[in-house]
Amino acid sequence: MSDDDGHPYLDIPETAFWSSAVAKRNFLEISDLWNPKFPIKSSMKISTFGSCFAQHIGRALREHGFRWFEAEEAPERMAADTKSLFNYGVFSARTGNIYTTSLLKQWLEWACEKNEVPTEVWHKDGRYYDPFRPTIEPDGFASKDELQASRQLTLKALRTAAESSSVFVFTLGLTESWKNRVHGYEYPVCPGTAAGEFSAEQHEFVNQDFVEIRKALLDSVRLLQSVNPKVRIILTVSPVPLTATMSGNHVLLATMESKSILRAVAGNVARSSERIDYFPSYEIINSPVMRGAFFEPNQRSVSSAGVRHVMNEFFRCLFKAYPELSAKQATAEHRGKNASATVARKKGKALASSDPTSGDIVCDEELLDAFSPERDSR
Amino acid sequence: MNCFIIGDSHTGSLKRAWDSISEKQHAIKFTFFASTTDTMKDLILDDDRLVPSTPFLEKNIAITSGGLRAIPIKSAEAILIYSLGIRFPRIPVGVTAAAIVATCRDILRDSIGYRLAAEIRSISDVPLFLGNKPQRVDVVDKAHLADYVPMHILSEVMQQQIGISNTRLVSQPPSTLADPLNTEFSFSTNPKSLRSGSRKEPDGSHMNEEYGKEYMNHFITEAFQQC
Numbered sequence: 001m002s003d004d005d006g007h008p009y010l011d012i013p014e015t016a017f018w019s020s021a022v023a024k025r026n027f028l029e030i031s032d033l034w035n036p037k038f039p040i041k042s043s044m045k046i047s048t049f050g051s052c053f054a055q056h057i058g059r060a061l062r063e064h065g066f067r068w069f070e071a072e073e074a075p076e077r078m079a080a081d082t083k084s085l086f087n088y089g090v091f092s093a094r095t096g097n098i099y100t101t102s103l104l105k106q107w108l109e110w111a112c113e114k115n116e117v118p119t120e121v122w123h124k125d126g127r128y129y130d131p132f133r134p135t136i137e138p139d140g141f142a143s144k145d146e147l148q149a150s151r152q153l154t155l156k157a158l159r160t161a162a163e164s165s166s167v168f169v170f171t172l173g174l175t176e177s178w179k180n181r182v183h184g185y186e187y188p189v190c191p192g193t194a195a196g197e198f199s200a201e202q203h204e205f206v207n208q209d210f211v212e213i214r215k216a217l218l219d220s221v222r223l224l225q226s227v228n229p230k231v232r233i234i235l236t237v238s239p240v241p242l243t244a245t246m247s248g249n250h251v252l253l254a255t256m257e258s259k260s261i262l263r264a265v266a267g268n269v270a271r272s273s274e275r276i277d278y279f280p281s282y283e284i285i286n287s288p289v290m291r292g293a294f295f296e297p298n299q300r301s302v303s304s305a306g307v308r309h310v311m312n313e314f315f316r317c318l319f320k321a322y323p324e325l326s327a328k329q330a331t332a333e334h335r336g337k338n339a340s341a342t343v344a345r346k347k348g349k350a351l352a353s354s355d356p357t358s359g360d361i362v363c364d365e366e367l368l369d370a371f372s373p374e375r376d377s378r
Numbered sequence: 379m380n381c382f383i384i385g386d387s388h389t390g391s392l393k394r395a396w397d398s399i400s401e402k403q404h405a406i407k408f409t410f411f412a413s414t415t416d417t418m419k420d421l422i423l424d425d426d427r428l429v430p431s432t433p434f435l436e437k438n439i440a441i442t443s444g445g446l447r448a449i450p451i452k453s454a455e456a457i458l459i460y461s462l463g464i465r466f467p468r469i470p471v472g473v474t475a476a477a478i479v480a481t482c483r484d485i486l487r488d489s490i491g492y493r494l495a496a497e498i499r500s501i502s503d504v505p506l507f508l509g510n511k512p513q514r515v516d517v518v519d520k521a522h523l524a525d526y527v528p529m530h531i532l533s534e535v536m537q538q539q540i541g542i543s544n545t546r547l548v549s550q551p552p553s554t555l556a557d558p559l560n561t562e563f564s565f566s567t568n569p570k571s572l573r574s575g576s577r578k579e580p581d582g583s584h585m586n587e588e589y590g591k592e593y594m595n596h597f598i599t600e601a602f603q604q605c
Contacts, residue, residue, distance in 0.1 A: 075477060076467035079484035086477050142475055153472035370390035371412070371442045 027289050028309070034317040037277040038232050042329050044166035045069040047092035049107075049158075051099050051173025051238040053281065053302065055090045058169075060311035065329060068092070069165055072157030087136050092165075093157035094150075096133035096188060099173040100208065101216035101265070103186050107132075108223045111158040118185050121147060122196035129195035131187055140195070163227045171281075172217075172262040173238040175208045176246060176254070190246075205246045207258075214265045221269065221276065233276045235266040239285035241300050259286070281310045379602070380453060384411045384428075384494060385460030386418060388511055388584060392460065393442070395590025406598065411449050413438035418462055419490045423497045426452045451502050456601055458507045458548070463489030465511040466532040466549075468518065468559075471525055478527065482536040492542075499542050506545040507601055510536075512589065513550065515566045515582045517559045528558030551596035554589055565589035 015021045015032050022030055040046065047069045048058035061068040074088035083089050087096065098104050109115035122129040127140030128147045133154075141147035162168070178187045181204045190205075192198030208216075217235075224231050237259060245254035263282060270278035285294045285306050292299065294306025302310075319326035383389060389412040396408050413435050420435045421428040428449040430436040440447055451457070467481050486492045495506050510533070518526050533549040540547060556562040565588055566580035 075469040075473055075481040077465075077485045077488075078467070078477070078481040079488065082477075082480045082484050086474075086480065137474055137476060139476060146474055149472040150474055153470060370393040371410070 022289055027291065027293070030289065031313065031316065032320070033280050033284060033313060036279075036318050036321045037274055039322040039325055040066065040167055040318060041325060042066050045164055046167040046169060047071065047161040047165040048169040048171075049091050049093075049095060049098050049104065049161075050169070050171030050236075051240070052097050053173070053236070053238040053240055054169065054171035056302075056307045056311065057171070057236070057281075057314075058089075058091065060307070060314070064311075064315055069161055071161040072154055085138050092161045094133065094136055094154045095158060096136050097173065098170075099188055100175070100177050100186065101172060101213050101220060102177060102208065103188055104170060105216045105220045105223070106186055107155075107158060108162060108220055111155045111162060112223055112227055114223070117151065117155070118180075118183060120180070122191075124195060131191070131196060134189060134195040159227070162224055162231075165228065165231060167232050167234060168224060168228075169234045169236065170220075171236045171238050172213075172266055173240070174242070175213060175258040175261050176242070177206050177208060179204055179206050207247050210261050210265060213261060214268060217265060217269050218272075221273075231275070234279050235270055235276065236279045237262045237266055237282035239282045239294075239302060239306075243300070279314060281314075284310045284313055379406045379455050381406060381408050381456045381458065381601070382411060382449065382454040383408055383458045383460055384418065384449065384462070384491075385458075385509070386412065386416070386462050386511075387414050388461040389442075391512075391585045391587060391590035392594055393590070394587040395594045398587065399591055399594060403598065406602075409444070409446070409454075410442045411439050411446070412442040416463070416490055418494065421449070421494065423501065424448070426450070426501050428494065428497070451498055451504065454502075454504050456505045456507065457498060458509055458597060458601070459491040459495055460509040461511040462491030462494065463511075464491045464508050464536075464547075465489075466513065466529050466536070469527045469532070471527060473527070478532070478535055479539065482532060483539040486536060486539055492540075495540075495542050495545055499545065503544065505601070506542065507597065508540070508545065508547045509593070509597065510547070510549050512565075512583070512585045513555070513559060513561045515556070515561050515563045515580070520557065520560075523557055523559060526559060529555065530558065546600075548597050548600045550589075551592055553596075554585075554592050561585065561589070565592070 009016075021032075042065055045067050046058075046061055048054045048061070058068045069092050070089060072088070072093040074083045074086070078086070078088065087094050091098075095107055098107060106115070110117045118131075120131050121144050122131055122134065124140070127142070128144055129140045130136060130147050130151060132151075137150070141150065178190045179185065180187070181202055187196075187203075190198065191203050221233060224233065239259075241255040242251055242258060245251045245258075247254045247257075249257070259282065266278050270276045284290070285302055294303055294309060295301065296303050319329070383392060385392070389410060393410050393412070396410075400408070417432070417435050417438065420430055420432045422431045423429075428451060430439050430448065436447060439449070443449075463485070465485065467485060469478055469481065491508055495508065498504065498506060513529060529549070530552075533547060537547045550561070554561055554565055563580075565585045566582055
């Protein structure tokens with residue numbers, strides 16, 4: 001094509017045009033919003049951290065047969081609702097929500113022993129609370145020692161996740177943060193809200209700007225890569241609006257500004273490396289063309305349908321870009337089902353157990369042998 | 379003293395042991411009621427008996443008890459509920475006391491053994507004992523023993539979580555343990571195949587007659603201080 005034959009827009013795909021990609025479609029059929037930079041195989045360890053929306057990603061990965069990495073596992077045989085109560089299985093380690101990029105950097109520095117964990121502990125009604133994850137235990141900790149031992153487990157798990165994950169997913173949530181004026185470290189929530197006591201002398205509000213957020217994110221990426229050079233990173237932005245703002249603005253304005261900055265940082269950092277990608281969960285939920293359909297009536301919480309829609313788009317785009325993954329995934333799921341069926345068959349008609357341990361297969365013989373008539377006559 | 383033992387496949391080692399030591403224990407009569415895996419879940423409380431609701435369980439109850447078709451609770455002067463989902467979890471050091479307590483409570487409350495204990499208690503004041511599924515011989519690698527909560531702590535916590543009157547946990551005796559978590563390897567069984575009679579490799583979970591002797595002697599000492 002010569003320069004006179006047309007213009008560059010003639011050669012761009014349909015998804016580049018609002019009319020064909022958006023306006024002429026039902027909003028539920030708007031697709032191809034993500035062009036993944038790298039494949040995610042079901043064998044890869046995937047860690048998820050960040051704002052509360054990140055937990056949906058981890059859960060969806062598990063449900064689709066991917067290897068979501070639970071680096072800090074719950075105690076063996078803890079019931080599902082108890083796990084939830086104690087915040088196991090929410091993120092890959094029990095960090096609680098990591099709302100800001102500076103909090104991510106802080107956690108990674110502690111885990112990688114680049115910085116010492118502050119000694120600050122909150123105390124109320126005979127229980128102790130971790131300032132950096134104040135709601136991680138339903139009733140706080142019994143002692144400072146217990147708190148610190150628990151946090152050490154979490155830091156060890158975070159380090160493991162950082163070192164051994166093939167894919168590290170981080171969801172950016174907030175620009176607004178609370179810091180200790182004297183020592184400079186950051187709290188995930190304002191002291192005095194979930195726990196602790198607020199002191200205007202000790203605690204300061206900081207609404208981070210693009211430059212600060214980008215720097216903290218890049219520092220975090222460098223730290224991750226220093227312990228795991230092969231790691232790939234997926235950034236997302238939480239679509240969940242602010243609960244409250246200290247910015248002085250209306251919460252709606254504060255939300256829009258905050259999310260816009262986070263979105264800009266995520267895009268900027270993702271463009272800086274082939275190993276860093278951005279997945280548009282924020283746009284899928286929040287774009288005006290979605291008409292707020294994926295929010296609960298409070299216009300803040302994302303509905304389960306919204307989460308499902310986001311994650312369906314994640315897998316659809318992934319499998320479209322890498323069709324071989326789709327086939328392998330289907331095979332892996334099929335293999336999993338077949339393995340269960342084989343175990344059930346081996347256990348025989350008489351066995352009603354759902355416990356697929358081979359030990360119990362041997363044990364049937366063991367038990368019957370102990371009570372066999374031959375034995376009684378021996 | 380008429381004692382019942384209600385359990386799963388792990389009851390086999392106790393029965394084998396009792397066969398060889400019963401002559402020394404004239405004052406006690408044990409009646410066994412056992413069935414494989416979780417099939418004891420099909421026991422239903424009917425008046426003052428626990429009655430199997432499947433032919434498979436009925437058959438196993440009959441085989442293991444010497445011909446009884448149900449468990450006549452009122453005939454027992456003590457009952458040991460053995461294994462049946464009552465087991466100690468592997469918990470890293472650093473997990474909070476509250477989480478350990480919650481986990482032990484979850485395991486108890488989710489177990490068939492606990493359900494049976496509660497049902498028995500609803501019709502009888504008979505002393506009840508719960509016995510844990512034997513610790514495997516390879517719960518934790520020896521190099522990492524210090525990273526996990528020892529069994530005796532878990533046993534204490536679980537005892538506190540029972541909440542059924544006159545019911546006590548009789549954990550496996552220290553003499554069966556190689557260390558704070560693993561059962562001594564020599565107690566691991568070499569089961570014989572029923573079909574071929576050939577020996578199988580130890581599964582690390584099911585214990586042999588020697589283990590059964592250790593447990594039965596321990597249980598008799600523990601239980602008959604109370605009965």
